[in-house]
């Protein structure tokens with residue numbers, strides 16, 4: 001079993017992907033499975049943390065020993081993260097959050113009409129939860145960790161995103177056709193606001209999770 005180096009700490013992890021409803025039966029969503037966030041939760045529990053896992057549309061077994069909350073939309077996720085972060089030592093945003101949501105929600109199912117073009121889909125921006133949590137640390141010394149999926153210039157884009165979001169650590173994945181989404185394995189570079197760069201070779205999501213907790217534990221002191 002793991003060294004309990006997160007004992008006495010409260011960690012909050014978001015996982016999965018948000019869904020933004022168009023009407024009672026349709027939504028805009030993404031392919032995030034939540035597996036990386038769940039791996040983070042299992043390993044956090046194993047290292048002794050009080051663990052709050054906020055699952056957005058995940059269909060995975062609750063990690064034993066974690067408090068699991070469920071949300072659907074980005075706005076619901078924002079509220080849940082805000083509340084849980086109030087007394088958190090660490091916030092890890094592993095969820096894939098929709099950048100945009102439909103400007104309007106139709107309370108009845110949207111119908112197609114013969115001979116009529118579809119109405120244009122109007123979207124509005126969702127808040128950037130990671131940037132908000134980073135900017136408004138609920139506690140002195142609270143650590144914030146983000147994730148980023150990049151297809152090219154992975155390190156340069158990752159560095160830029162780390163600064164833009166204001167987080168302490170950014171886990172950068174290279175994504176492509178069949179990489180990462182829904183798979184059991186991951187490959188990443190963890191960038192630190194202190195300039196550190198930790199490469200994690202292709203392997204189980206638990207291994208990447210433990211590297212993240214190693215870096216977090218070192219920074220919590």
Ligand code: C5P
Pocket residue numbers: 074093094095096097098099126127128129130131145146147148149
């Ligand atoms: O900007 P991008 O979506 O690539 O950033 C990914 C990171 O930001 C992830 O940690 C994700 O959870 C977080 N994010 C967020 N709120 C958004 C969009 C992304 O917290 N609206």
